[in-house]
Amino acid sequence: MSEGVPLGRIAADTAADIREHPRIGLLAIFAAFFWLGVTSFGGNTAAWLYHRIVQRRHWVKDAEFLSDVALGRIMPGSGGVNLTVQVGQRLRGGAGAVAAVTGLLSGPLVIVVVLAMAYTRIGWSSAVHAVLDGIAAAAIGLTFATGLKLLPGGSARLGPLAVTVATVLCVGVLRWPMLPVVLCLAPISIGLALVQRRNA
Amino acid sequence: MPDDFRTLLGLGLVFVPLSLLSIGGGASLLADMEHQSVGVHGWTTPREFADLFAISRAAPGPGTMLAALIGWKAAGWAGAVTATVALYLPSSLVVYGAARLWGRWRGSVWHTAVERGLAPVAAGLLLSGGIAVLRVSPGGPAVWAAAIIATVVLLRWPRLHPLALFAAGGALFGVAAMW
Numbered sequence: 001m002s003e004g005v006p007l008g009r010i011a012a013d014t015a016a017d018i019r020e021h022p023r024i025g026l027l028a029i030f031a032a033f034f035w036l037g038v039t040s041f042g043g044n045t046a047a048w049l050y051h052r053i054v055q056r057r058h059w060v061k062d063a064e065f066l067s068d069v070a071l072g073r074i075m076p077g078s079g080g081v082n083l084t085v086q087v088g089q090r091l092r093g094g095a096g097a098v099a100a101v102t103g104l105l106s107g108p109l110v111i112v113v114v115l116a117m118a119y120t121r122i123g124w125s126s127a128v129h130a131v132l133d134g135i136a137a138a139a140i141g142l143t144f145a146t147g148l149k150l151l152p153g154g155s156a157r158l159g160p161l162a163v164t165v166a167t168v169l170c171v172g173v174l175r176w177p178m179l180p181v182v183l184c185l186a187p188i189s190i191g192l193a194l195v196q197r198r199n200a
Numbered sequence: 201m202p203d204d205f206r207t208l209l210g211l212g213l214v215f216v217p218l219s220l221l222s223i224g225g226g227a228s229l230l231a232d233m234e235h236q237s238v239g240v241h242g243w244t245t246p247r248e249f250a251d252l253f254a255i256s257r258a259a260p261g262p263g264t265m266l267a268a269l270i271g272w273k274a275a276g277w278a279g280a281v282t283a284t285v286a287l288y289l290p291s292s293l294v295v296y297g298a299a300r301l302w303g304r305w306r307g308s309v310w311h312t313a314v315e316r317g318l319a320p321v322a323a324g325l326l327l328s329g330g331i332a333v334l335r336v337s338p339g340g341p342a343v344w345a346a347a348i349i350a351t352v353v354l355l356r357w358p359r360l361h362p363l364a365l366f367a368a369g370g371a372l373f374g375v376a377a378m379w
């Protein structure tokens with residue numbers, strides 16, 4: 001058994017962690033995140049990022065993505081932008097982070113202002129609201145599908161799965177503030193990962 | 201133009217602190233933005249603020265693009281860019297610094313344990329985010345049902361492009377509304 005027990009599909013492979021990411025051009029990073037920005041309806045940047053950057057391009061791994069999601073949420077700022085900063089940093093350091101964030105934000109910035117201009121001129125019909133509801137529903141589906149796909153799996157999954165369920169219960173269902181919940185559950189989950197590793 | 205400059209400076213002075221204090225994002229940030237732009241600075245009327253909020257939710261990108269709209273209302277395109285940079289740059293610098301520091305310990309036992317320990321929490325946060333958006337959605341049961349169908353479709357056919365699903369969802373609801 002090499003380093004670490006596979007946590008479902010999230011095989012924490014230390015040797016692979018150390019290997020450099022394939023060198024990806026700054027323009028390619030900007031373009032990928034620009035496309036991400038203009039298509040991520042419903043504020044679900046993380047789900048889109050998983051679909052486009054992790055699943056399609058394989059630029060980062062599942063475990064790296066999830067770790068960046070969690071850290072991005074407990075630090076100040078927007079979770080989606082924080083995630084983008086971290087992924088950009090993994091890909092090409094500081095320049096990568098700048099390319100990713102400017103790519104992510106420039107499209108929506110223009111679109112949102114143009115929408116506001118159009119709104120002040122002509123207003124919105126109820127049909128527009130309905131279309132937006134439909135898009136929002138699909139976007140929520142994408143978020144759920146991403147979360148379910150990334151559920152802990154494999155042989156030693158009961159503990160991690162309990163952590164996920166507890167997180168959903170506290171934050172999603174009971175609507176407790178996210179920060180204290182994460183600060184309680186994360187140490188438990190990390191301790192679990194350490195114990196499982198030692199028993200392996 | 202000193203007046204324009206003063207407005208831009210005001211935007212920066214409002215959004216830079218918000219950037220650094222907005223841990224967990226969401227509701228508290230929104231309340232603060234409303235207080236500052238309606239009550240303190242008068243950049244928008246309450247009605248305009250509600251409209252801008254609706255517009256920001258309709259546009260793609262991070263939910264907090266509302267800041268760009270407040271800046272636009274206050275000082276045009278320069279205001280939009282200023283507010284966006286002021287809201288995202290400080291927090292991004294903090295996160296970037298933390299990410300670099302964090303990467304330095306890559307390969308150590310506890311680095312691996314932390315990354316693996318955070319994974320189930322992150323999966324829970326993603327699912328909770330979906331539930332939170334559902335809860336504030338004005339569309340009601342139809343949106344709930346459509347969201348569940350979309351989830352099943354995406355899990356069953358993972359190679360399906362989500363944009364196709366977005367288009368289908370928008371078209372379906374649009375047509376239904378016209379009848």
